[in-house]
Amino acid sequence: MSAVLKDAPQLSPMRESDLDEVLAIERAIYGHPWTRGNFVDSINAGYECRCLRLAGELIGYFVLMVAAQEGHLLNLSIAAAHQRRGHGRDLLREAADLARRLGARNVFLEVRPSNRGAQALYTHFGFRKIGTRRGYYPAQAGREDAIVLTLPLK
Numbered sequence: 542m543s544a545v546l547k548d549a550p551q552l553s554p555m556r557e558s559d560l561d562e563v564l565a566i567e568r569a570i571y572g573h574p575w576t577r578g579n580f581v582d583s584i585n586a587g588y589e590c591r592c593l594r595l596a597g598e599l600i601g602y603f604v605l606m607v608a609a610q611e612g613h614l615l616n617l618s619i620a621a622a623h624q625r626r627g628h629g630r631d632l633l634r635e636a637a638d639l640a641r642r643l644g645a646r647n648v649f650l651e652v653r654p655s656n657r658g659a660q661a662l663y664t665h666f667g668f669r670k671i672g673t674r675r676g677y678y679p680a681q682a683g684r685e686d687a688i689v690l691t692l693p694l695k
């Protein structure tokens with residue numbers, strides 16, 4: 542196998558045995574991280590939870606819920622040391638493709654108005670704003686709204 546192929550990031554189902562690594566990333570990159578229970582519940586609920594590994598190292602993950610022909614991307618994360626190298630865009634593409642294969646006609650997600658980097662990723666990918674959820678997120682001073690974005694899946 543060529544070095545290029547061997548070093549390509551690999552996607553795999555997220556298991557409870559991945560959660561120590563997942564939580565280390567989660568706690569490092571979010572002010573209000575998901576808890577272990579949030580991930581365990583997502584796995585047990587049958588949500589589509591995937592890990593992205595590069596040479597064995599966990600570098601990202603997503604959690605996607607698909608129901609009633611609609612995908613809801615609940616979590617998309619890339620470890621700080623691996624950001625701005627295209628992995629987030631690749632992982633988003635994997636999540637959207639998976640939602641499509643599972644019958645979704647669109648995928649939607651929430652993002653903090655303060656999270657400019659993620660908004661840039663999503664809008665460059667083709668997501669469009671469809672609304673706002675007032676006080677959706679916990680924030681340092683009270684609550685923060687969520688911008689709701691959607692992407693039609695062809």
Ligand SMILES: CC(C)(COP(=O)(O)OP(=O)(O)OC[C@H]1O[C@@H](n2cnc3c(N)ncnc32)[C@H](O)[C@@H]1OP(=O)(O)O)[C@@H](O)C(=O)NCCC(=O)NCCS
Binds near residue numbers: 570628657
């Ligand atoms: C948001 C996140 C998933 C993006 O992943 P990433 O691997 O860093 O992003 P990519 O390298 O694939 O970026 C793709 C494009 O998105 C945009 N983008 C991504 N991060 C950006 C940033 N911090 N500032 C501005 N634009 C950004 C750029 O257009 C970028 O293309 P470019 O690098 O050619 O300019 C990642 O930064 C992350 O996990 N952040 C913390 C958690 C988070 O905010 N998750 C999303 C919650 S809704």
